[in-house]
Amino acid sequence: MMRSIRKAAVIGSGVMGSAIAAHLANAGIPSLLLDIVPKQLTEEEAAKGLTLEHPAVRSRLAVQAIAKLKKTKPAPLYDDTFAERITPGNLEDHLAQIADVDWVIEVIVENLDAKKELLSKIEAHWKEGTVVSSNTSGISINAMSADCGEAFKRHFLGTHFFNPPRYMKLLEVIPGEHTDPAIVSGMKQFCENRLGKGVVLAKDTPNFIANRIGTYGLLVTLQEMQEKGYRVEEVDAVTGPALGRPRSATFRTLDLVGLDTFVHVANNVYENVSDEAEKAVFAESPVLRGMVDKGWLGEKSGQGFYLKKKGPNGSEILSLDFSTMDYVPQKKVASASLEAAKLAKGAREKTKALLGAGDRYSELAWNILKKVLVYSAAKLGEIADSIREIDEAMRWGFGWELGPFETWDAIGLVRSVERMEAEGTAVPGWVKEWIAQGNTSFYKKQDGAAFYVHGGQYKELETAPEVISLRSLKEQNRVVKSNSGASLIDIGDGVACLEFHSPNNAIGADILTMIQQSLDEVRSNYNGLVIANQGRNFCVGANLMILLMEAQDEEWDEIDSIIRLFQNTMYKVKRFEKPVVAAPHRMTLGGGVEACMPADQIVASAETYFGLVEVGVGLIPAGGGCKEMALRVSQHAAHPDADLQPYLNQAFETIGTAKVSTSGHDAFKLGLFKPTDRIVINQDHLIHEAKQSVLRMVQAGYEPIREEKIRVAGSDGKAVMQLGAYSMRQSGYISEHDVKIANKLAHVLAGGDVPAGSLVTEQYMLDLEREAFLSLCGEPKTQQRMQHMLSKGKALRN
Incomplete structure (x- = not known):
């Protein structure tokens, strides 16, 4: 058995080494980041009177690499504060500290002699049980470790991360001829589960696979x-x-x-x-x-x-x-x-x-x-x-x-x-022989199972229990209900999954209808519901085309009906008598966010870009998004005498500037996730983890979320937010139409023109949302913004 990896050391603080250390930090694994000792002072160091022997100089390369992580785009870290999990050092003063880590990763120059020399130094401080790997992109693992001891070789292998490590799924694991199979399987499991990687086992050949x-x-x-x-x-x-x-x-x-x-x-x-x-x-x-x-x-x-x-x-x-x-x-x-x-x-x-x-x-x-x-x-x-x-x-x-x-x-x-x-x-002989046997494909599906050619015959394609494939379940006739926009799928253990599958997973009447039908089905036959899909993105928002067409035709009653349907559907989700867990991934915008917020819990992929972005098309959230943010403001300042304004200002800025989280972790900082929400680093495991959350709630004796009154800031809080918008306009940062949208948003978030500290119902807040939304739909400049987004794919500032 391979021992648990709780701490690591990364040797080499270049672009790749520091990015690997960053992704370990993303996964909650603290690491040492070591590099060589510089041979010359910088001008800044010389001006400070430092010498080459000063600790800050000796570890400069690693220190600078960690600082650079916070400025690099795309960001290597889920959250900038995770950089604190990386400790800088150098190979002369700190290499002995690898005796206290569980995994050492070599990420230095692609030169065999340099790597062999470094492995020799690592082995001098190495303790048996510690895994050592090379991030080489093509140098032989066996050649690298040729001069090392047998025990060291058993713990040595290649772990080739693809760049950038946070975003690229592939990790090639390359065993050497002496690598312990338990180390190989243990590393595969660790890298899949903790680092979220797609691991393939490669042979020790040039450039691997x-x-x-x-x-x-x-x-x-x-x-x-x-x-x-x-x-x-x-x-x-x-x-x-x-x-x-x-x-x-x-x-x-x-x-x-x-x-x-x-x-x-x-x-x-x-x-x-x-x-x-x-x-x-x-x-x-x-x-x-x-x-x-x-x-x-x-x-x-x-x-x-x-x-x-x-x-x-x-x-x-x-x-x-x-x-x-x-x-x-x-x-x-x-x-x-x-x-x-x-x-x-x-x-x-x-x-x-x-x-x-x-x-x-x-x-x-x-x-x-x-x-x-x-x-x-x-x-x-x-x-x-x-x-x-x-x-x-x-x-x-x-x-x-x-x-x-x-x-x-x-x-x-x-x-x-x-x-x-x-x-x-x-054509290679084995391919012709495979065809000669009467086979017409390398992969096939039969009786709900998938197979692929292996060793001259079909072998069943095995998937980890943490991986739930909605496509496979649909092929197994596990669809309970379906329409053009969504399907309800039985994912086992008394849990159903509501999958969006409209174009871009945009929310329209078909999806809203299927949500309501799904609640009825789950109420009768299931223990709980997961809202998830495995499209490229979770949901890009509501169907903007339909909304624009209705606005241009001045069908205000129809728009009012659409928004009421959205609000009522999300309200039913929130008050549902069985647990509901939303599992968003990647782009989750506007109405997609509002489809998640009423759930008992959000279990999100680490790569979730979550934001209420309606102001980008001249609108405000009206599917419960403003109401939910106002409720969170009220909950943050739970004491009757607590000041709502700081929390309210943050919500106003988040929605008013259409902020989108740069990761699932960032969504917490923006106030878009609740403290009880969770992050899953391996997106392939997302639906399984959401299902497990449902089952835990059931086992604990689930009680539906009770409605609570929302304490609002009223006219006083509204005035503060509107003053902020006025100041931005005076400084030239926003347009007149931006001010109009901001004033509407401030009115809704503050709870309208009521006294500060008033307690209002959720329905009252939903009515404010809908009224503001309808009025903005009638604005020509809003319609121009909607048209521009549909035709150009980006926001118009008019």
């Missing part, structure tokens, strides 16, 4: 482009979302990664493989080498395959012309294949549409894809034991919506292999 295949794919794309004369922007148009890949596609990805980094990674494969055909692909590209020599490294140097240039009409992004090596204006990329892919839904259908149109972009996609698929199949057994690990590595590490073998199934395994062989492409 994701970088091996991803680098190959990028290189064959570059070669195809040069051979056939495609432009940079053409390649990116084909190899992005049209092929189920990220928007950064090929060349934007290279610019983000850094061309020097990419050349180093590719060279690592070239130097460590023996197959001549493979070496030829990974051989250094003259184009890439030339760009690196010129300092065209991508985003970090300001130019790479793309260059942002300021012109008389604003900024323009130019692309590199390989024939002249000059930057030129991009040309519009359009074709039947790209249009077909754009119209198709889902990565499977998009890929098939792109390949099926028969134009030059279809040809480009096919020529790249077939090489990647064949290469992935050829590397099975060498870089990983199963196709599942290869597919997961590419989805989690490179953002592909489908892994190579999932893609192969999507385009038709048998048909595509026939085409490959007809074109002279050599």
Whole structure:
């Protein structure tokens, strides 16, 4: 058994090392962050009279790295205060302290000799039971530990985090030939449960799994482009979302990664493989080498395959012309294949549409894809034991919506292999043998279970008990009720899950109707309800298109009816006689927040971006959001003589500036979560954890939330908030229409024109919300803001 990891040490405080320490801090794991002792003073240190022996100088690199975490974007920390969980130090004065940690992570320069020297120093202070790992992106784990003792080797392995560690799901765990299997399984479990990672087990081969295949794919794309004369922007148009890949596609990805980094990674494969055909692909590209020599490294140097240039009409992004090596204006990329892919839904259908149109972009996609698929199949057994690990590595590490073998199934395994062989492409023998046995896919579903090819036969796809897949449950006919916007699904143990599945999960009458029907069903047949889904985002708000259309037609009674339905539905959720837990993730905005607030508890993903953003379209929250914030203000200042104003001002600022939390933890600071709400770091475990919360409430003898009166600040508190809005207008920070919205918001949050300290009902507050919302809907400038958001996807300041 591997011992529990309660404290860690990270050696190397560069971008990656400090970010790993930050993510450990996110997970509640304190760590030492150690680096070398500087050999020169900075000008600031010299001015202070410090010497190279001063402790502040000796640990400067780690101290600076920790300070930088709070300024880095995207933020490596869920909360800036978590930086306090990282202790800076240096390798000469503090290395002995690793005897008191449970995990040491090496994150220094990618150089075998340097890593071997460091491991020797670590082993001198190492205590048996402590796990030691390297974050190397491709250097051999066995070569690194070759000179270490047997006990040390049993505790040593690779843990390759993808950058940035907070946001990238993939973690490749690479056992050495001597690594204790218990350490491997223990680390896999720890990294999944505590760090929220998607862990794949990789073989100790050059660049492991994701970088091996991803680098190959990028290189064959570059070669195809040069051979056939495609432009940079053409390649990116084909190899992005049209092929189920990220928007950064090929060349934007290279610019983000850094061309020097990419050349180093590719060279690592070239130097460590023996197959001549493979070496030829990974051989250094003259184009890439030339760009690196010129300092065209991508985003970090300001130019790479793309260059942002300021012109008389604003900024323009130019692309590199390989024939002249000059930057030129991009040309519009359009074709039947790209249009077909754009119209198709889902990565499977998009890929098939792109390949099926028969134009030059279809040809480009096919020529790249077939090489990647064949290469992935050829590397099975060498870089990983199963196709599942290869597919997961590419989805989690490179953002592909489908892994190579999932893609192969999507385009038709048998048909595509026939085409490959007809074109002279050599297909690995095991793939042909698999097809010869009568199989038509690498994955299949049967009797509610999923299978994948492994060892020449289908093996059942096992999932951890903490992972609940709503898609799988629906395939098992566990849907209880459904309409166009939402479904109620039986997730076992007497708990049902309400899933939104409208476009963008926007809340409309269909979802509200299904919520009410779900409450009726749960009342009769279940112990409790979870509100969750597994879409890209939890919910982007109410259906703005319908609202704008009604406002433009001046259908005020219809808008009033819609808002009443929303308010009444959320009120029923809050007063429901059985426990309700909301489980939001990623973007949860406006009405999505209001769908969560009435729940007994919110169990949120750590990556939840939560905010009442209605002012961005010229409105205020009216589905109970203002009422709930006013209630929390009242609860914070529970004593009758306590001052409401400080809490009220914070709520006014949070809603009035459309603040969105930068994490689940940040939502607590904004007052959007209650103290009893919880955060789950692994989003795959979110619905399971929400279900467990429901069951705990049931076991404890659940009692519904009782209605309580809300103490409001009244006209006095309203005046304070309105004065703040007036001051911002006078300073030029906001527009006249912003002031109008702010005054309406202040009126609602303060409870209207009642005496300070008045006690009002929730329904009274809901009526204020609805009245303010309706009046703002009639404002032409609000309608302009709504139209702009729908057409441009961003807020209009008018």
